Amino acid sequence: MNTLLIIAGKELREATRNRWVVATTLLMGALALTLSFLGSAPTGTVGVGPVEVTIVSLSSLTIFLLPLIALLLSFDAVVGEIDRGTMTLLLSYPVARWQLLLGKFLGHAAVIALATVVGYGAAGLTMAMGDTPIGPESWRAFAAMIGSSVMLGAAFTALGYLASTLVRDRGTAAGIAVAVWLCFVLLYDMALLGLLVAGSGIGVEALNWLLLANPADAYRLFNLTGFKGVSSFAGTAGLAAHVQLPAPMLLAVMAAWVAAPLALAAALFSRKQI
């Protein structure tokens, strides 16, 4: 346990030094603040508060941005250290390989968590200081969005680690990371949509499973259909009625998307001949 913390702490410190933490926090904060200001504009008679508007727009943007940040942060984690020669020395220390991998992952996940919580939290704070009263239900939805965003980031960090242990070359790892992002974030939904439009007759059941096979979709469903106030605004109320995926299940799926790639990466890494 101690070893994990030492490695995670070093990773976090390094990310602070090379300004990854500052850059991502500023980016997330700027994004969240902009969207929350837009959300605070009068929303007419739809009957939703500024928080719900912010959740819908912010989670839609998070799906694109956070996986990208997570992958950029993580694709170099293993292959880069091997390349630079720091890995050989580290592995000669009394550290198990899974400890090294998990420790580094915890450090990187902490960077994502810090940036998300601080950045989005700042937006929440400005909304709280606004004139419009905000109910506890809205705050729960907002907190859930921050929490699930951290999980989304962790899932893609884990995928980045898998890419990083899979190959022997940094360029290839970067390529895989970009491909992962394209597939899960952009192409997957398009393909799914195409499948529906083409009327291939896949049932609701199959659609549910296909949505679970992608952490980004699980995140989207969790935030847009999980809370009533949000879903009525997002225009997904109808969908929410159809998609029979309870929130705990969506969270479990996202957790699995963190654990599975990480376990696979650890298994590959422990067999790797450095």
Next chain:
Amino acid sequence: MTDFTAEVQGVTKRYGETEAVRGVDLTLAPGECVAMVGHNGAGKSSLIKLMLGLTTPSEGRIRVLGGDPASAACSPIRRRIGFLPENVAFHPNMTGRETLDFYARLKGAPRGGNDALFERVGLEPAAIRRRVGTYSKGMRQRLALAQALLGGPRLLFLDEPTTGLDPALRQSFYAIVAELRDQGTTVLLCSHALTELEGQADRVVVMNRGRKVADGSLATLRSLARLPVRIRLTMPAADIDDLVRRVGEGAAPTRLAGGVVELACANDDKVGLVRRIACDGPAVHDIEIVQPSLDEMYAHFLRREAAE
């Protein structure tokens, strides 16, 4: 037997088709400084990685400090091993002190000893506070040695430790190595700067294409190699023919620059030849005996290996 610090028995390591290490036997005893020499790609670094447990042997058996270095329960072993890798790299954004603190914590070594370590390897307090990215090659190498010495290792692997160091630094480097050896630490030194290993190593292991081709003290290797000893004489040029006629057989003379003549003879004939020159040779201004250097012996063993 647990007398040996490290035991390598019949170890072969294959990476795909290529054999990096082929059937190597090697034992390292406490308080011994062993130099491993060989070309790039001779299998030196591969052998060290095997002994560190970073890779596992394809064949054979390795025991380091009484255990298998690649097993899951190797942490107590690794705490007692110091390693200075070839082309050492550190995280450039951390300071020297942070780097050593990090490694000390990983190794479970008390961090209170870090200041003494910095002083021992000659890193200035001002340098310790700077980021490693700003370090010169020599400073990086000092920091690398400091981390290798963490926790008072019983076995020290130094892979090309002196590349890029200036002569003064090399000397202090070898002074530290000698000190450790006297305290009972086993030191395995890899280098291809052969001349500087002379006088440092108790034993020399010559590696070539993954095989161990020679193993022994410098004196043993010398007698094994049977390379000629050269005797250099400074004398008037006119007397050279006279000299050759008098000291006679077994000594082939070569004229060198500056009025120096060189006679090559077998090691066993050396004393006799010198006596003959001194007693009944012509007047000689100066006499110098040149033993075959490690470089020459190394070249000899490689030639022999190639001929087989």
